[in-house]
Amino acid sequence: MxxxxxxxxxxxxxxxxxxxxxxxxxxxxxxxxxxxxxxxPSLGPRVDIYYTQTTVVVMAEIPELKSKGQIGISLEGQTLILEGDIPCMYPVTENRITQAERFFGSFRRALLMPKPVSKDHIRANYSQGLLMIELQIETYEQPKNIPIEFA
Incomplete structure (x- = not known):
């Protein structure tokens, strides 16, 4: 290959x-x-993006989501916007956390898609702390020649 x-x-x-x-x-x-x-500082949740022949897939690591209202997903042109709030789940104040590698707090990520995607074919699924967003790659039909009739 x-x-x-x-x-x-x-x-x-x-x-x-x-x-x-x-x-x-x-x-x-x-x-x-x-x-x-x-x-x-972290910009927000960690994100992986890959694509197949038909789909762009975005995987975002977002722990502890309890409802759809905690995160928003939108597509602006060819930029996927993820925004929301990841609550800190520790029973201590922030100044008592001695090492923080995981992201907590409000975020807004703007992710440029590697391929043109269709706004009409997007699916999102959240499971076990991972948000998976599948966007169908835009397919363009071959140009069609239009015959010209002369009168």
Missing amino acids: VMPVEEKARQSQMKDLQAFHKQAGEVLGEEFWQDIGALI
């Missing part, structure tokens, strides 16, 4: 990033990533 150029470039970038991560850990110690992670 021949890989598209964009996919090869993305895989190459990921390998470079993984190599950098490993080298920084060896030189600066594994604590480096914990320390720097605390300095960089």
Whole structure:
């Protein structure tokens, strides 16, 4: 199977990033990533996006949702908007949390879709802390030639 150029470039970038991560850990110690992670605020829930021949799939890690009203999903052009609030489930105040890698609080994520998607064919399902959104890739019919009649 021949890989598209964009996919090869993305895989190459990921390998470079993984190599950098490993080298920084060896030189600066594994604590480096914990320390720097605390300095960089999370933008919201972690998200994976992939696509098949017919569908773009967005997987968002959103724990502890109890109702549909806690999260909103919309499509603005080709940008999927996820917004909501993930409550902190710990029985302590925020200043007593000594390490926080998971995201809690209000968020708004704007995710550009990797392929053109149809606004009319979107499904969302929430199960076991994961929100899965499936968006059908827009299919364009082949152009049809229109014959011209002369009178």
